[in-house]
Every structure is written in C-alpha cells, then in structure tokens.
Amino acid sequence: MTCEAFPSDCQATLTIDLDRIITNYRTCRSLAGGTDCAAMVKADAYGMGIEQVAPALYNKAGCRNFFVANLAEAIKLRRHVPDAIIYVLNGVFPGHVPYFIQHRIRPVLNDLDQIQLWAAVTAADRPACAIHFDSGINRLGLSPQETGAFIGDTTLQACLNIALIMSHLACSDAPEHPLNLTQLQNFTAITRHFPGIPASLANSGGILLGPDYHFDLARPGLMMFGGNPSPRPLPDGIQAAYHISGKVLQLRDLRIGETVGYGATWTAERPSRIAIINVGYADGYLQVFNNCGQTAYKGHMLPIVGRVSMDMIAVDITDLEVTEISPGDDVELLGEHITLEMASEVSTLSQYEILTGVKERYQRVYK
C-alpha cells in the first residue's frame, strides 16, 4: 500500500503460503469427485489477499471461476485475473449494469427485480449471469414464490443468458442437520427446470456432504485456506495456508501477587516471567483470547495472561529456560501449532471470523 522502507522486524507478520492454497484447492476438487471448483475470494480472499491469491489459483491451479460479494471487489479483482469468470454475489442494482458490462462481470441475480433490471438493460447482448434460488437459508436468492413465477415465465428466461444456477446451504457445517437434505431436494427440483445449465450448491462444507451435493461447480472458501468447515477431522491434504507470528518486545519478572495488563485480570500465583508480544486486538487478535489463548514457541505452548491490549499481549514464559527466549524472537499465534480449529474453540469466534479478521497492520509475506 505504501512505498516507505522500514525494517521488516518492527511489525508482526502474516505469512501466506500460496502453494498450500493451490494444493488445498486441488484437494477440494478431488474431494468433490473431480467436480470443477470456483474459488470464493470475497473479503480480500478471506483476509489472505485477493491480489495474490486469485492469480495464483488462476495461473497455477487452473481455477477459472471466482466469486466475490460486491461489485467493488469484482472490479478490483478484474485487474488481477483478466480472463477469469467473476461473479458478484450481491447481484445488480440500478445504475450498476454498465460496470458489469465494461468489466465483463457476471451478477448473481437474487430476486425478480434484479432479474428484470438485468434483462431489460441487456436484452440485446445477453451477457452471462447466474440465478440464485433460495432453497432454505432465507438470505439472498429467489424465494419459493419467486422461483415458481420465474420457472413459469419463459419469456423472461428467453431474455437471459443463464450461465449458472445456484443455491447456498445453511447448515453444511452440521452434516446431520435435516435442513441439508431439504435444501438438496429443493434445489434438485429446481435444476430439473433448467436442463443443460450448470448448477452449483456446495460450499466447503457442502463438498464434504457427499456427491449428491456436488452438481457441476463447487464453491470452496474456508477449506482452500486450511480451515475445517466440518466437525469431523480436517480432510487429508488440506493444510493451513496462514501463519501469524508476533515478536517479543520485552521480558518481565513478576513476584507472587503482581497482576498483568488492563483491569489487572491475571495474578501471578508463583514467581513468574512474562513476554510482551507485539500483536493485539487492533491486529484482529481479540479479547475473547483474554487469559485463554495459546501461542507456540519452539515446541512449548505459551498461554496468554491478562487482557489482550490494542497493540500487545502478554504470555507466560515461566516454564521456559531463561535464555531460551529474548526480545525480537518470533512467537506463533496462528499456524501449524495453533490451528484455526484450536483458536476457534478457545475463543468462540468462528474459524471464518479469525481468518477474515486479520487486519492491515501485519507485515504480509507471500511464499
């Protein structure tokens, strides 16, 4: 973002492993039984950097379909994957059609108003679009009533070049939830009215629900980055593509009874030694980790003590040898040893929130 030079060790670091994202994407495709996979790269590719992630997937993994949430994200993405298919999940609004046309972006049309708007403006050229049917999440997409009306309106359909029909699962992270089967049945019934048009239902969790859910295009997001969308063990071949490390700013000895941090919420019950690390909630490491988060250092787990501050945390290093850790050393906050699943479990944040919650202040390193 800026071109100033500063020493690389004055910030905490978010390292993103593009090769792992590519491998994870390929694993998703294989878990989907060879079904083609689009890449969900909304929210700056789940915080991992759309500018780097999207071209890596396009050039090295053959990914051709990308989904983002809004038009601004799509227009930014277009620069980085000039020939990819880009869908905008929020759909189209009055005044937006020329931007879609100019940048060759496809709207996901979510209701009859959006469909009619798109059809009216584009009837001559019929650029491609997707239609989103709500099969039970009650969020975006044509309602059952609108779905019926649209299926019956062949005149309206004839104005459109429908490249994809899609729906979205509400409970794919809970394989036993009855809503999964209901949505599958609803969507399957809809697809019968659109023979020959590719259909898409599964997000990461949906991929793991089995072949019935795969249709023609899956849409993995979380699993591409190494998160686990299911209560079951992470599938083989999916690896963490993220690593957050903070630097030790200072070490400090505490007597019994001394407290640490804002609100004095942690008290030393033995002579203790703490390290102050340069990551705080302004980096996305929130106070839900107060007195319960874990960090990893040279095979040791170092617990967070006290409240997370805006710019720093304290970890208990009493069990380390005194010479084992010094200012400037790196401590892992998320990665191989502190997985998204572990961080999610202690914090009650979802894996998605932890991943997309990473803030701009990290130094970003791509490998």
Added chain:
Amino acid sequence: MTCEAFPSDCQATLTIDLDRIITNYRTCRSLAGGTDCAAMVKADAYGMGIEQVAPALYNKAGCRNFFVANLAEAIKLRRHVPDAIIYVLNGVFPGHVPYFIQHRIRPVLNDLDQIQLWAAVTAADRPACAIHFDSGINRLGLSPQETGAFIGDTTLQACLNIALIMSHLACSDAPEHPLNLTQLQNFTAITRHFPGIPASLANSGGILLGPDYHFDLARPGLMMFGGNPSPRPLPDGIQAAYHISGKVLQLRDLRIGETVGYGATWTAERPSRIAIINVGYADGYLQVFNNCGQTAYKGHMLPIVGRVSMDMIAVDITDLEVTEISPGDDVELLGEHITLEMASEVSTLSQYEILTGVKERYQRVYK
C-alpha cells in the same frame, strides 16, 4: 488504495467526521484542565484513518504530539504530519535507530536494554526520546528494579535527551479501582527524580480521573473518536465521529416457522419480513451480534435476526410499513443511534475492539 471507478452505492459505508474528532480533541484538552494533549493514532487512528485524522488534528486543532505503536506506523505517519512530534510506543530494537533518526521519530524506551541501545548509538547528537516507567500494569516500561537502577545511573541519563517520561494506567476505566491510586503514587514518586522533564500518565480514562492524573501531557485515544472510557455518562462535548451504514440488498417475507441464515438459529414466530444488509463479519461486524445486535432506520430499531454472515446480516423489518424500506436504502449499524456503548453492551466486545475492528471493505467517506 485503488484508482478503479465503481458506483459508490455498491458497498457499505464508514463515514468519519473529522470536525467531530477535532471538537472531541479540544474537549479532551478542556477536560484535562487545559493540559496539553497528544493524540493516540496507533492502529490506523483506531481504524478511522491516520492519513486523514493526524493532519486534521495537527492543522486544525494544534495537536503537536502523536503516539503510534510501531516504527512502520510512525514512518507512514511522518509523511502526513512532517513537523509533528511522533513517539513509537514499542521502543527501539537493534538495527532500527537509523530509521528513527532519518524520520525524526522518538522512541519510547521501555527497558534498560532499549535505553542503552539508544544511548550508545545517539550519544553524540542526543536526539529526543521518552522513557516509559511501568507503575503497575506489568506490560511495557521499566520495572521497579530497572527504574531504581536508571534513577541511580546519572552517567547513563547524561547520554540521553529525555523529552518525556511516561507511564500507563491499567484500570482507568474503573475509577474506583485501587490500582489507579497506586500507579499515581508510584509515577509521582518517579517524576520527582526528573525535575523539569514533562510527564505523562493519563489516557482517555485517566483524563476523567481528575487533575492529579493530568501531569504535563495527556494521551487521549478512544474519547477523541467519541467512545466512552468510563462507566459514567459520556462527557458533554464528546460526540460519535463514526457512522457505519449498510445497504438493503433484498427484502424477504417469511411464514411462521421459517428460519433465517446459517445454522437456522432464528425462527419466525409470526409472519415476518426481513431485510438483508450488505455488512458482515468480514467488515468487522462479528457474530457476537447474532440475534442480539440492533440497527437503526428512520427512527426504528431493527434487530439482527439469525447469524451474522461473512458479507451480510438479516434484520427484522416486520414492524415497518411495507413501503417504508426498499433495496438500496441505508441502515445504521453504528453512529448516532447505535452508539459504541450500546454495541459494546450487547456484543461483549469492548468499544475499542468495535472501533479498531472496522475493516478495509467499507467505502470510506470523510466529512
């Protein structure tokens, strides 16, 4: 950040009122009995944009002292306030001194190692620095043992140009907490060893603890942006400087028994109408607001129903007239009606976390 053109209404919007930040800063100075105030602008000015906030405070409010957390933030800030005094709270590390010198940045020296490093390299020119004494938070700053050693080492002191001595309060948000008085006494005792050198203790909360805590320089952060650092009512003259609004993407009618969103966690108990808004946890609006957050629209409070998604939320609009709200309309998530205090209370996030948690995806408007 980018130069592409896209329609302004395809994103949610974070509006930052620079005039209010200036007024709030002046109010802080007045609450501090006229004591000079530095501005805490770490973490991108608490998420509000250091590039806009710092020059506004410098040029329009006469603020001359700025604090950031790390050297990278300081070097970026230097471009925007070329003549201001800039302090780096994390202090100095091996290899960093030339950057401090080149950009005329002052380190806040937090332990004897940092002091000796700075003294050794800068003995000839003696550029200004600050010394941070830990008076009881047990985070950064010289420990009591180091403080004693430093006070006794007049040779070391003579190598330094100490422009400021400072400490930081652990419990200023709890006026009755006994640690406040302990820290005040500890810091006051230290200041006696440094006659003539300006001293600083109070953050926003410390300003409200009264004149004993003000010393020569206060360091407001949260209150400058309109947050309340105290359990007592927000002082007169402090106003919200932030406003987050989302746009209605779609409206949807629900029958009794239908559920909304991921996990189907909200069920319509009456025929209901919901609006889908284009803000989600990837914007910083986290799942702690599931089924408990509030939004404001034309004098109505519209509650969040179901889980917050990555890119959207659903709000219950059943009590509005059908024609009263349409796709494209703006709904307030944070601002005049949904204050930081209210959002903090329902979510258990701190006001600081909500403010610094705003993400890059918002369209930013400064007024």
